[in-house]
Amino acid sequence: MEESGRLLREFAESAPDYPAPHFYLADIYFDQGRYRESLAESLEAARIVGEEGMAKIYRAAQQGYAADGREGLLEAMLAEQLGQHAQGKVSAYKVARTLAFLDRTEPALTHLALAVAEREPDSLGIKIDSAFRSLHGNARFRGILAQAGHAMSFSGEAVEMAVDAVRSGTEAPR
Numbered sequence: 001m002e003e004s005g006r007l008l009r010e011f012a013e014s015a016p017d018y019p020a021p022h023f024y025l026a027d028i029y030f031d032q033g034r035y036r037e038s039l040a041e042s043l044e045a046a047r048i049v050g051e052e053g054m055a056k057i058y059r060a061a062q063q064g065y066a067a068d069g070r071e072g073l074l075e076a077m078l079a080e081q082l083g084q085h086a087q088g089k090v091s092a093y094k095v096a097r098t099l100a101f102l103d104r105t106e107p108a109l110t111h112l113a114l115a116v117a118e119r120e121p122d123s124l125g126i127k128i129d130s131a132f133r134s135l136h137g138n139a140r141f142r143g144i145l146a147q148a149g150h151a152m153s154f155s156g157e158a159v160e161m162a163v164d165a166v167r168s169g170t171e172a173p174r
Contacts (some may be wrong), residue, residue: 004028019048031130035065035073053089057081074102091115093122097131108132109140116148123148 005028012021022045029038039062046055057080064076078098084090096111112132115123126132126148135141 017048019045022048027130033070035070039065039073053084057084057090071102074098078102091120091122092118093120097129100131100135103134105135105138109135109138109144112141113144113147116144 005025008021008025008028012018012025015021022041026038026041026045029035029041039058042058042061043055046052046058057077060080061073061077064072064074066072068075078095081090081095081098085092085095092111093115096108096115099108099111112123112126116126126145132141
């Protein structure tokens with residue numbers, strides 16, 4: 001994981017106007033519980049792509065984190081996302097991710113189903129998104145995967161092992 005982070009940081013430095021490494025670093029840092037660094041990378045990505053709405057979400061998350069740690073970060077992010085989602089500015093998928101991180105299974109699944117029904121591009125990543133790891137055993141989640149055209153052909157444990165392997169830079173088990 002450290003090696004992949006180092007490579008992404010080098011890439012970000014060599015291509016300062018390219019947002020992808022910042023998005024990836026934000027996800028890695030979030031998964032590691034490095035929330036300040038995750039939010040800094042998210043804000044940098046928002047700056048590069050020129051998305052003020054996205055930046056507003058991450059600034060709210062920073063304030064939430066300062067007030068109440070991870071829970072505050074997610075609650076503040078969710079509040080801003082829901083407001084922007086109502087205006088058509090944030091995808092249902094992004095709302096579903098935040099709800100899943102907050103362990104709000106049913107609302108997360110409702111937003112995820114909406115994302116799939118609306119064919120949001122992000123919904124292609126449902127099966128491997130770490131936000132939904134805890135939902136892999138849920139029958140409704142599997143139904144949403146099937147609707148998205150994904151067959152749950154291997155167990156949630158196998159998916160978790162593959163995702164962990166990719167993140168750590170090792171080969172996935174076969």
